[in-house]
Amino acid sequence: MTEITRDVVIVGAGPSGLTAATRLKAAGLTVAVLEARDRVGGRTWTDDIEGATLEIGGQWVSPDQEGLLELLEELGLETFDRYREGDSLYISKSGDLTRFTGDIFPVAPETEAELVRLIDKLDAMAAEMDPDRPWEHPQAEELDTISFEAWIAQETQDQEARDNIALFIGPAMLTKPAHAFSTLQALLMASSAGSFTNLVDSDFILDKRIVGGMQEVSKRLAATVGDDLFLAQPVRRIEHGPEGVVVHAEGVHVRAKRVVLAHAPVLYNRISFEPPLPRRQHQLHQHLSMGFVIKVHAVYDRPFWREQGLSGTVFSPYQLCHEAYDNTNYQDERGTLVAFVSDLNADGVFELSDEERKGRILDSLAAYFGPEAKNPVVYYESDWGSEEWTRGAYAASFDLGGLHRYGSDVRTPVGPIHFSCSDIAGAGYQHVDGAIRMGKLTAEQLIADLT
Numbered sequence: 543m544t545e546i547t548r549d550v551v552i553v554g555a556g557p558s559g560l561t562a563a564t565r566l567k568a569a570g571l572t573v574a575v576l577e578a579r580d581r582v583g584g585r586t587w588t589d590d591i592e593g594a595t596l597e598i599g600g601q602w603v604s605p606d607q608e609g610l611l612e613l614l615e616e617l618g619l620e621t622f623d624r625y626r627e628g629d630s631l632y633i634s635k636s637g638d639l640t641r642f643t644g645d646i647f648p649v650a651p652e653t654e655a656e657l658v659r660l661i662d663k664l665d666a667m668a669a670e671m672d673p674d675r676p677w678e679h680p681q682a683e684e685l686d687t688i689s690f691e692a693w694i695a696q697e698t699q700d701q702e703a704r705d706n707i708a709l710f711i712g713p714a715m716l717t718k719p720a721h722a723f724s725t726l727q728a729l730l731m732a733s734s735a736g737s738f739t740n741l742v743d744s745d746f747i748l749d750k751r752i753v754g755g756m757q758e759v760s761k762r763l764a765a766t767v768g769d770d771l772f773l774a775q776p777v778r779r780i781e782h783g784p785e786g787v788v789v790h791a792e793g794v795h796v797r798a799k800r801v802v803l804a805h806a807p808v809l810y811n812r813i814s815f816e817p818p819l820p821r822r823q824h825q826l827h828q829h830l831s832m833g834f835v836i837k838v839h840a841v842y843d844r845p846f847w848r849e850q851g852l853s854g855t856v857f858s859p860y861q862l863c864h865e866a867y868d869n870t871n872y873q874d875e876r877g878t879l880v881a882f883v884s885d886l887n888a889d890g891v892f893e894l895s896d897e898e899r900k901g902r903i904l905d906s907l908a909a910y911f912g913p914e915a916k917n918p919v920v921y922y923e924s925d926w927g928s929e930e931w932t933r934g935a936y937a938a939s940f941d942l943g944g945l946h947r948y949g950s951d952v953r954t955p956v957g958p959i960h961f962s963c964s965d966i967a968g969a970g971y972q973h974v975d976g977a978i979r980m981g982k983l984t985a986e987q988l989i990a991d992l993t
């Protein structure tokens with residue numbers, strides 16, 4: 543057992559924890575980072591699967607993500623554009639496959655008018671929100687006690703408009719069905735990305751990727767942390783009091799002035815706190831839960847869809863794979879599609895055998911791209927729901943009523959215990975950008991306290 547003393551101990555070597563650690567070190571404070579896994583990066587993970595380099599977790603960068611963009615510059619990491627030349631595809635409720643360009647799906651004119659009206663309305667409502675203080679929205683309580691599904695149903699009778707608006711925030715972002723989260727929570731998702739329009743615009747929200755993969759951000763930060771990073775050290779117990787903390791991992795105990803929990807909130811209760819956390823935290827942590835999505839990679843000997851003038855971008859609220867994109871690697875001759883199977887659909891296909899599930903998912907890709915989609919040379923499903931140190935994807939959100947009731951305390955420190963992760967960010971919420979912004983903010987607070 544190693545016993546060490548530091549100014550700050552950080553639990554979790556994802557982008558948030560490592561950003562905090564490097565900032566604290568740069569300010570002259572001593573740190574230790576304890577990571578449960580045998581790798582850094584958390585929900586970002588670039589791996590070689592049967593000879594194909596795949597982004598198993600977070601990967602895309604959008605122009606509003608200033609925290610991430612500044613860090614990429616600092617770390618000398620380059621980006622490249624997501625492939626988007628050509629037509630996108632949409633499958634309607636009746637199963638019609640249509641090519642289109644732009645953001646609005648090719649639906650009947652009256653449905654399109656409803657979509658435009660609702661997007662404008664949601665933009666206006668999101669503009670009234672400070673993503674760092676969603677509970678201060680003028681209608682916070684009213685909007686937090688109505689599910690997004692019920693709110694949409696009040697707004698329009700057009701079923702296809704309802705299904706598509708629900709898709710943008712439900713399966714595609716919070717990765718929960720739209721009956722499971724509030725309208726206030728939906729607005730937070732939109733306002734944290736600048737607007738609802740930005741979320742709907744895949745050219746904006748899925749603009750760029752990082753050469754070498756998103757995990758490279760954490761790997762480069764970890765190089766600066768050096769020997770102060772301890773891998774394969776799940777933290778099990780934290781003693782805390784006015785004097786500071788003692789943080790117990792399996793092979794190392796760290797005595798420190800402060801601890802930062804830099805991981806998804808659903809994992810706080812994996813740690814025994816002595817004394818227990820206050821009532822407020824016990825309660826609020828139970829109202830946050832992870833969404834659930836399967837990220838599927840299918841690698842082909844060539845990007846065959848490009849030959850047909852297709853961008854690889856597809857959407858349908860009525861398909862098992864509700865969205866897919868060209869995810870071909872930087873300078874790779876092969877072609878890669880990435881598709882997503884979200885929440886209730888993911889539950890459904892996990893009831894099947896591996897072969898049946900793969901068959902159903904490839905059938906869905908073939909509904910968009912034709913029979914060639916059924917024969918990838920590499921096929922991989924990211925299953926973050928089975929990962930002990932994550933338990934879902936992409937991130938956590940509040941249940942109905944939770945955000946206006948508890949939101950103001952998600953970041954409130956408990957004595958020497960601080961909280962930092964993408965799931966409690968304002969701008970960049972649920973994204974690597976939010977994780978980095980929270981890491982910087984937490985480090986600033988600690989530097990002000992301790993130096």
Ligand code: FDA
Pocket residue numbers: 553554555556557558559576577578579582583584585586598599600601602603775776777778804805806809812813837924926931932934935936937962963964965972973974975977
């Ligand atoms: P993160 O979860 O990354 O890191 C926390 C770390 O803490 C983990 O390494 C974990 O092992 C560790 N840990 C937990 N409990 C511990 C304990 N008790 N002791 C020690 N260590 C412990 N974002 C984006 O910007 N663009 C995108 O395209 C996507 N897409 C996407 C796809 C998929 C499939 C996923 C799962 C996620 C995304 N995201 C994303 C989200 C993004 O990956 C996520 O927001 C950030 O990785 C969160 O970073 P954090 O550092 O906050 O937590």
